[in-house]
Amino acid sequence: xxxxxxxxxxxxxxxxxxxxxxxxxxxxxxxxxxxxxxxxxxxxxxxxxxxxxxxxxxxxxxxxxxxxxxxxxxxxxxxxxxxxxxxxxxxxxxxxxxxxxxxxxxxxxxxxxxxxxxxxxxxxxxxxxxxxxxxxxxxxxxxxxxxxxxxxxxxxxxxxxxxxxxxxxxxxxxxxxxxxxxxxxxxxxxxxxxxxxxxxxxxxxxxxxxxxxxxxxxxxxxxxxxx
Numbered sequence: 678x679x680x681x682x683x684x685x686x687x688x689x690x691x692x693x694x695x696x697x698x699x700x701x702x703x704x705x706x707x708x709x710x711x712x713x714x715x716x717x718x719x720x721x722x723x724x725x726x727x728x729x730x731x732x733x734x735x736x737x738x739x740x741x742x743x744x745x746x747x748x749x750x751x752x753x754x755x756x757x758x759x760x761x762x763x764x765x766x767x768x769x770x771x772x773x774x775x776x777x778x779x780x781x782x783x784x785x786x787x788x789x790x791x792x793x794x795x796x797x798x799x800x801x802x803x804x805x806x807x808x809x810x811x812x813x814x815x816x817x818x819x820x821x822x823x824x825x826x827x828x829x830x831x832x833x834x835x836x837x838x839x840x841x842x843x844x845x846x847x848x849x850x851x852x853x854x855x856x857x858x859x860x861x862x863x864x865x866x867x868x869x870x871x872x873x874x875x876x877x878x879x880x881x882x883x884x885x886x887x888x889x890x891x892x893x894x895x896x897x898x899x900x901x902x903x904x
Contacts, residue, residue, distance in 0.1 A: 690769075690771060690772050691728060691770070692728070693728050693729060694727065694735060694738045694739045695725070695773050695808065696724060696739050696776045696778055697724050697777040697815035698725065698743065698747065699777065701782060701848060704848065706797070706849055708798060709724075709746060709796075710723060710794060710795075710801075711723060711746065712792045712794075714792065717767050718806065721803060722801075722803070722804055723804055729774075736756070736776075747786070747787060747788060748787030749784050749785055752779070753779045753831040754778045755776060756776050757776055757818060758811075759773070761773075762807065775814070777815040780831075781832060781834050823846065823849060829845055830889045833845055837886065838878075838886060839859075839863065843856065843859045843860075846859075868889065869889065870887065870890045872887060874886040
């Protein structure tokens, strides 16, 4: 094969993007799925995705699909992995570049409930293509990133209490964290700032509202702080 050789058009793989969209919904970590309205896998659920346009950057395509499904722009979006098994798509050779996005549920503005729905990670329906593998890979990445980044804040609104932050981490990790230990070490990490505002839940004492410091160091040993 000479340098610069291009295979015939029919032998060139197509490229798609798929976006695993996570949000905290009703005190559970859920993923957004869409019901396919065409073959293959007509009627089955899958993660949002589509083909990349000829002159479109991969991340732009992922952001477009995110906007199409949720109406949300400029949120946390990270490239996950490239899935390229020769038989992953029955139509032809299709390579997909998967992304995952983290959205505060309140930020989602547009959702076609006739074809899209939130599913808990422990109760997924049968998924099209290799989307179950992609979702599980994304969940593993998310949990791993909690060990060394502040990525968990991306699932929260701009202002939150320490209890809400701890609950978010417990939901994602699927384990309980010691309350006093969590609060002491999250405050010592100097990644939060007090807002001077308070939130009252029920009849208990008002709780301080915090925000994420924009100038905080992203790479922190979060998981190791909260064993």
